Amino acid sequence: MLKVVVFIKQVPDTSSKAGVNPDGTIDRARAKRMLNPFDRYALQKAIEIKRQYGAEVTCVTMGPPPAVEVLVEAFEHGADYGILLTDKRLAASDTLATAYALHMVVRHIGAFDVILTGLQTTDGDTAQVGPQIAERLHIAQITYCEGLSISGTTLSARRVVEGGFQEMEVQLPVLITVANSATPLDYKRFGDVAAVKEFLRHPEEREKRIKIVSLDTIGADSARTGLVGSPTVVGKTWKLGEIGGSCVVFQGESMEREVSELIEKLKADGKGVEELINA
Amino acid sequence: MPNPNNVVVVAEQLQGDLQQITQELLGAARGLAEKLGTGVSCFLLGHGITPLAERLIHSGADEVIVVDDPQLKEYTTLTYRRGVIAILEHLKTPPPIVLMGSTTIGRDLAPRIAAYMEVGLTADCTELDIGDYEHKGKADPTKVGTFNNILYAIRPSFGESLKARILGPWKKPQMATTRIGVMQALPLDKTRKGAVFTVAVKFEQEDFRVKVVKTARDVSTSVNLTEAKVIVSGGAGLGGPEGFDVVRDLASVFKDAVVGASRRAVDSGWIPYAHQVGQTGKTVRPDIYIALGISGAIQHRVGMANAKTIIAVNKDADAPIFKFAHYGIVGDLYQVAPLLKKELIKMAREKGVKAGA
Numbered sequence: 203m204l205k206v207v208v209f210i211k212q213v214p215d216t217s218s219k220a221g222v223n224p225d226g227t228i229d230r231a232r233a234k235r236m237l238n239p240f241d242r243y244a245l246q247k248a249i250e251i252k253r254q255y256g257a258e259v260t261c262v263t264m265g266p267p268p269a270v271e272v273l274v275e276a277f278e279h280g281a282d283y284g285i286l287l288t289d290k291r292l293a294a295s296d297t298l299a300t301a302y303a304l305h306m307v308v309r310h311i312g313a314f315d316v317i318l319t320g321l322q323t324t325d326g327d328t329a330q331v332g333p334q335i336a337e338r339l340h341i342a343q344i345t346y347c348e349g350l351s352i353s354g355t356t357l358s359a360r361r362v363v364e365g366g367f368q369e370m371e372v373q374l375p376v377l378i379t380v381a382n383s384a385t386p387l388d389y390k391r392f393g394d395v396a397a398v399k400e401f402l403r404h405p406e407e408r409e410k411r412i413k414i415v416s417l418d419t420i421g422a423d424s425a426r427t428g429l430v431g432s433p434t435v436v437g438k439t440w441k442l443g444e445i446g447g448s449c450v451v452f453q454g455e456s457m458e459r460e461v462s463e464l465i466e467k468l469k470a471d472g473k474g475v476e477e478l479i480n481a
Numbered sequence: 482m483p484n485p486n487n488v489v490v491v492a493e494q495l496q497g498d499l500q501q502i503t504q505e506l507l508g509a510a511r512g513l514a515e516k517l518g519t520g521v522s523c524f525l526l527g528h529g530i531t532p533l534a535e536r537l538i539h540s541g542a543d544e545v546i547v548v549d550d551p552q553l554k555e556y557t558t559l560t561y562r563r564g565v566i567a568i569l570e571h572l573k574t575p576p577p578i579v580l581m582g583s584t585t586i587g588r589d590l591a592p593r594i595a596a597y598m599e600v601g602l603t604a605d606c607t608e609l610d611i612g613d614y615e616h617k618g619k620a621d622p623t624k625v626g627t628f629n630n631i632l633y634a635i636r637p638s639f640g641e642s643l644k645a646r647i648l649g650p651w652k653k654p655q656m657a658t659t660r661i662g663v664m665q666a667l668p669l670d671k672t673r674k675g676a677v678f679t680v681a682v683k684f685e686q687e688d689f690r691v692k693v694v695k696t697a698r699d700v701s702t703s704v705n706l707t708e709a710k711v712i713v714s715g716g717a718g719l720g721g722p723e724g725f726d727v728v729r730d731l732a733s734v735f736k737d738a739v740v741g742a743s744r745r746a747v748d749s750g751w752i753p754y755a756h757q758v759g760q761t762g763k764t765v766r767p768d769i770y771i772a773l774g775i776s777g778a779i780q781h782r783v784g785m786a787n788a789k790t791i792i793a794v795n796k797d798a799d800a801p802i803f804k805f806a807h808y809g810i811v812g813d814l815y816q817v818a819p820l821l822k823k824e825l826i827k828m829a830r831e832k833g834v835k836a837g838a
C-alpha cells in the first residue's frame with residue numbers, strides 16, 4: 203500500500219475581523235483559526251490517491267496545541283493518521299527552520315512514497331516549505347502540480363508553467379506541491395465523521411490515530427529551529443491601505459440601479475469609456 | 482575569474498526565450514549594486530543559450546556566467562539545481578545577494594538552493610533596498626549586532642494587508658524572489674560591455690529522476706490580448722462554456738475589444754488557452770478590463786493589474802478582485818452584463834448627441 207504524507211497548517215482566518223490588530227498584524231490568540239485553504243487541495247489529492255490506488259494517509263502539522271483541530275478535520279475528509287509537532291522552541295521559525303523540523307517528522311515516520319503539500323500558506327505565503335522539505339530529504343519534487351497518476355513506482359504529473367504546462371514522470375518517492383487551479387474542491391467528507399467523533403472520545407483510540415510529538419521525540423536539533431535556527435527575521439511591518447486603494451463598489455437592492463450608478467460614476471470620472479464604444 | 486562580490490541574478494529562459502522577469506531582476510540588481518558599490522552578475526543556464534549573454538549585458542549585467550549543457554535543454558528542478566550550485570561553488574566565496582523571479586521556475590528552484598546553502602530566502606518581494614540594521618533581540622545572543630549595507634527584502638503579507646521588511650544579514654547569499662511585473666527593467670543599452678564566463682557542471686545520476694515527457698507552450702498570437710484597448714474576461718463564475726456568449730455579447734459593444742479568460746475557465750475547456758490572462762497566460766494593459774465572474778487570484782491579477790480601468794462583476798462582495806478593481810458591481814453577471822451593455826450603448830449615444838449638437 204502506498205504511504206502518503208500530507209503537510210497541513212492551521213492559519214488565522216483573515217477574512218474575519220477577529221484578532222486583527224489596529225496596525226494590521228494578527229493576534230494569533232484572538233484570531234479565528236482555519237485549515238490553510240491551499241492545503242485542502244493537497245488533502246483532497248491525498249484522499250483521491252487513497253481511493254484510487256489504496257494508500258495510508260498521514261497528515262502532519264506543526265503549530266501550537268490547538269492545531270490538532272486541522273488533524274480532526276483531515277480525519278473527517280478521510281485521512282488515517284495525524285501527527286502534531288508542537289514545541290515552544292519552534293516559535294518564530296522561518297521557512298528554512300520549518301522545513302528542517304518537518305523533514306525530521308518524515309524521518310521519524312520512516313517509509314513514505316508521496317509527500318503532498320499545499321502550494322503556499324495564507325500566513326507565511328512563501329511556497330517555499332515544500333521544496334525545502336524535499337531538499338532536506340534529498341528527493342525529487344514536482345511543484346504546481348495540477349494532476350497526477352501512479353503506475354507501479356512511476357508517478358506521472360502535469361505541472362503549471364508560464365505559457366502552458368509540462369508533463370513529467372518521476373520514480374517514487376517524490377514531494378508534490380498541489381496547485382489550486384484545475385480541480386475545484388469537493389466539499390464531501392469522505393471519512394466516517396461519526397467514527398471520528400467516537401475515537402476522539404477514547405484516549406486509547408485517539409492515541410493510536412493522533413501522535414503529539416516534540417522536537418525531542420523526533421530527535422530534532424533545537425539549534426536549527428525557532429528564532430535561533432532561522433536565517434531571517436521580520437524587521438519592520440507597515441499597514442497598507444486597501445491595495446489599489448479605492449474600488450468603488452455598487453451593491454444594493456436593484457441591479458438596474460447599480461449599473462446606472464456605475465455608468466454615472468464612469469461619466470463623472472471622465473474615463474473616456476464613451477470613445478471606445480461602437481455607437 | 483568572475484567577481485564573487487557582485488549581486489547575482491539567476492536568468493530565466495524558456496526554449497531560448499529570455500523571460501521578461503530576468504530584465505526586471507537585472508534592473509533591480511543594478512539599483513542594489515550601485516548602493517553597494519559593486520557590479521551585477523547573471524547566471525545563465527540552458528542549452529545553446531550562450532548567445533543570450535549579450536542581451537543580458539545590454540540589460541544591465543556586468544558579468545554573465547554560463548552553464549551551457551545538453552542536459553539543461555528543458556528545465557527540471559534537479560538539473561538546474563545542480564547547475565546553480567556548480568556556479569556558486571565555482572565562485573568560492575558566496576555572493577552577497579542572489580535574486581530570482583517568483584515564477585513557476587523561480588519558486589521551484591530558489592527554495593532548494595537556499596536550503597542547500599542553509600541561507601534565508603524571502604519570497605515574492607515587491608521592493609528591494611539596501612540599508613543598515615541593528616539586531617537587539619536577546620533570544621539568540623549570537624545574532625545581536627549592527628549590520629551595514631544589507632538587503633531589505635520587502636513583501637506584502639497577510640493577504641496584502643501588511644508590508645513586511647525581511648532581513649537576514651547573518652548568512653550569505655541573502656536570497657529573494659521578486660513578483661512578476663513589479664521591478665523596473667532598464668532600457669536596453671547596446672553599448673554596454675561585459676564579461677562572459679563559462680562553468681562546466683558534473684551531473685549525478687540522481688539529477689535525472691524527473692523526466693519531462695512533454696512541454697506544451699502556447700505562444701499563439703491569434704488572439705490579440707496584448708494590444709487590445711478593451712478586454713472583457715470571463716471566469717469560473719460563468720458556470721459553463723455558454724457563458725462566453727454573454728462575455729462576447731458585452732465585448733461587441735466596444736470598438737476594439739478582445740475576450741479574455743481566467744485559467745480556471747481555460748482549464749475547464751470553455752475557451753482556448755490563447756485567451757488566458759495572468760501569470761501563466763498573457764500580461765495585458767488595456768484601457769478597460771471588465772472581469773465577469775473572476776475571483777481575482779494573485780496569478781490572474783499579475784496579468785491585468787496594470788489596466789487603466791478595471792470593472793469587476795462578482796456575486797461575492799468579499800471576492801479579492803474588489804480589493805484592486807476600480808469599479809465593482811456585486812451581483813449575478815448574467816443579470817448585470819446585459820444591463821451594462823444597454824447602459825454603455827446609451828451612454829455613448831448621449832455623448833454622441835451632445836458632440837453633434
Ligand SMILES: Cc1cc2nc3c(=O)[nH]c(=O)nc-3n(C[C@H](O)[C@H](O)[C@H](O)COP(=O)(O)OP(=O)(O)OC[C@H]3O[C@@H](n4cnc5c(N)ncnc54)[C@H](O)[C@@H]3O)c2cc1C
Nearest residue numbers: 716717718743744745759760761762774775776781796814
Ligand atoms: C502557478 C499558477 C499559475 C496560474 N496562472 C494563472 C493565470 O495565468 N491566469 C489565471 O486566471 N489564473 C491562474 N492561476 C489560477 C488562479 O490561482 C485561480 O485558480 C484562477 O484565476 C481562478 O479563476 P476564476 O477566478 O475564474 O475562478 P474562481 O476563483 O473559482 O472564481 C469564480 C468567481 O466567480 C464568482 N461567481 C460565481 N458565479 C457568479 C455569477 N453568476 N455572477 C457573478 N459572479 C459569479 C464567484 O464569486 C467567484 O469569485 C494560476 C495558478 C497557479 C498555481
Ligand SMILES: Nc1ncnc2c1ncn2[C@@H]1O[C@H](COP(=O)(O)O)[C@@H](O)[C@H]1O
Nearest residue numbers: 209264319320322323326328329330331
Ligand atoms: N507549520 C506547518 N505545518 C504543516 N505544514 C506546513 C507548515 N508550514 C508550511 N507547511 C506546508 O508547506 C506549504 C507551503 O507553505 P509556505 O511555504 O508557508 O507558503 C503549506 O501549504 C503546507 O503544506
